[in-house]
Amino acid sequence: MNGYWDGPKPEPQARTIDEMREVLADPGCTFDQPLYFMYRDLAKNESDRAWLRQQHIRYDITVIPAATLCGEHVKTMGHYHTLNLAGVFYPEIYEVISGTGHYLLQTRSADDVVMIRGIAGDKILIPPGYGHVTINPGKVDLVMANLVSAEFSSNYGPFAEKRGAAYYETEGGALVKNPHYPDASPVRYCDPTEVPELGIEKGTGLYDLIGRPRSVAFLNHPEQFMEIFAGVTGGCLPML
DSSP, rough: EEEEEESSSOOEEEEOOHHHGGGGSTTEEEEEEESEEEEOOOOOOOOHHHHHHTEEEEEEHHHHEEEEEEEEOOOOOOBBOBOTSSOOOOOOEEEEEEEEEEEEOOOOTSSSEEEEETTTTTTTOOTTOOOOEEEESSSOOEEEEEETTTTTOOOOHHHHTTTTEEEEEEETSEEETTTTTTOOOOOEEEEEEEEBBGGGOOTGGGGGTTHHHHHHHHOOGGGGGHHHHHHTTTOOOEEO
16 A cells, blocks of 8 residues: 555455455455455544544555455455444445445345545545445556444355345456345445545545544444435346
């Protein structure tokens, strides 16, 4: 992530193809390099780190190199979120720093499946109750940041059990339905998110939200901000 982060850089967690076989369109595919790198719990200085910890928020960066795996674009493993103390699933927010990202969101039953395409500066809000996979459909690295509750944990099991998300994205952009979701809804296209009242806009980086407690409060207390999630998957268009 050289050029995108000027703070202390810990060793990344690297996701290998052996860890991903359960969610690939072709689980027998081979690849001799890490598929993506996760830099967790970042802060540029101790003051920022103290603020993030006070707010129970974590800032991460993920780098997904461009690659195809037996015809499927490289992607993250995919996960759902756990419940907060109020009984609402934690949300998450991403920012594309460089490259292009396709964010495939779905409910547990896949009765709603949404694709959000993001380029540099775009924000992608993951509403409560949606699992998600990030795909790099381009020919350059996808570098993205995220903010999430430090109380949250990832649940990878449902994606592993059904061999990935409801759709696989293959070379050329085709979406191929995963046969383990026979009743999955057609994919809809939604725009990236802006929430100006919280300072979440294309021209404002997620890291710039440090020091603005109201801008990040929804990550721990989504039940108090349900109105901001209503537009994320509403009014979308059918995927052509």
